[in-house]
Amino acid sequence: MKPDILQLKPLSPQLEAGLDAHYAVHRPYRAADPDALIAQVGPKARGLVTGGDLGVPAALWDQLPALEIVAVHGVGLDKVDLDLAAARGVAVTTTPGVLTEDVAELAIGLWLSLSRRMVTADHYVREGRWPKAERLPLARRAAGRTVGILGLGQIGQAIATMAGPFAASIAYHSRRPVEGVPYAYHASLLDLARAVDVLFLATPGAGAPLVDAAVLEALGPDGLLINVARGSVVDEAALVAALADGTIAGAGLDVFEDEPHVPPALLAMDNVVLQPHRGSATAEARAAMAALVLEKLAEHFN
Numbered sequence: 001m002k003p004d005i006l007q008l009k010p011l012s013p014q015l016e017a018g019l020d021a022h023y024a025v026h027r028p029y030r031a032a033d034p035d036a037l038i039a040q041v042g043p044k045a046r047g048l049v050t051g052g053d054l055g056v057p058a059a060l061w062d063q064l065p066a067l068e069i070v071a072v073h074g075v076g077l078d079k080v081d082l083d084l085a086a087a088r089g090v091a092v093t094t095t096p097g098v099l100t101e102d103v104a105e106l107a108i109g110l111w112l113s114l115s116r117r118m119v120t121a122d123h124y125v126r127e128g129r130w131p132k133a134e135r136l137p138l139a140r141r142a143a144g145r146t147v148g149i150l151g152l153g154q155i156g157q158a159i160a161t162m163a164g165p166f167a168a169s170i171a172y173h174s175r176r177p178v179e180g181v182p183y184a185y186h187a188s189l190l191d192l193a194r195a196v197d198v199l200f201l202a203t204p205g206a207g208a209p210l211v212d213a214a215v216l217e218a219l220g221p222d223g224l225l226i227n228v229a230r231g232s233v234v235d236e237a238a239l240v241a242a243l244a245d246g247t248i249a250g251a252g253l254d255v256f257e258d259e260p261h262v263p264p265a266l267l268a269m270d271n272v273v274l275q276p277h278r279g280s281a282t283a284e285a286r287a288a289m290a291a292l293v294l295e296k297l298a299e300h301f302n
């Protein structure tokens with residue numbers, strides 16, 4: 001008898017085929033009435049597969065009395081109530097170590113695209129404005145800038161490594177200094193923001209936003225913010241205001257407070273580069289993530 005599991009979001013065809021081969025998979029997001037499907041299958045669902053971006057909605061826990069495992073397709077656990085999972089003896093697994101470089105290189109790509117105004121210039125070409133010799137604003141050199149990283153875990157360290165050839169210097173803030181890294185430690189995010197030109201966010205999302213109006217002001221009018229962490233790490237309203245009034249120069253954003261909804265004000269700005277939460281969306285990372293999800297579920301149920 002195949003164990004019943006819930007799948008909360010669309011996943012790669014490869015992963016969904018693997019799930020269907022071993023489990024009775026129920027996909028509420030495909031149902032005409034998702035709530036009715038959950039009410040019907042929730043009592044027998046022993047496993048749940050979700051994304052790091054989605055987690056487990058709080059109201060769902062009470063509908064899954066037989067739940068044994070939450071397999072997260074990703075590394076972010078900010079939307080999984082780990083205390084509740086532990087209290088109920090529900091295992092929670094992630095897909096560590098296979099998306100690190102993918103997220104880090106998107107962060108670098110956001111920085112370079114933003115600094116060199118590549119999206120603005122791309123639109124300039126596509127919209128036929130080049131032959132008209134319309135003026136295009138100058139970009140800013142990325143190389144030689146001071147780089148700051150909030151959160152020096154695997155992804156933060158990969159960002160530091162990839163930024164190295166471009167950066168005049170690299171500094172970071174985290175709860176405590178990281179042993180053996182050649183980067184300057186700042187005991188506060190505010191101090192880090194004051195000291196750098198471009199601030200990368202690579203910290204787990206959790207609780208109140210860490211990047212607020214004061215941090216953005218400290219980053220300054222030449223400052224760039226790159227967020228590949230979670231939208232919840234930033235006070236999004238303060239960010240929109242800071243971008244609109246020139247408190248900071250620009251932002252490269254892969255994550256947002258209320259995905260997939262992006263503040264309309266951002267859509268009209270040309271000093272931002274926007275991505276739809278694509279950090280781990282490479283064929284290589286997603287193949288490895290799929291294999292890990294299947295492996296973790298098989299370990300549990302076998």
Ligand code: 8YV
Nearest residue numbers: 051052053073074075076280
């Ligand atoms: C994806 C992520 O958004 O790793 C995470 O926590 O946010 C990304 O990998 C998602 O988890 C893929 O389903």
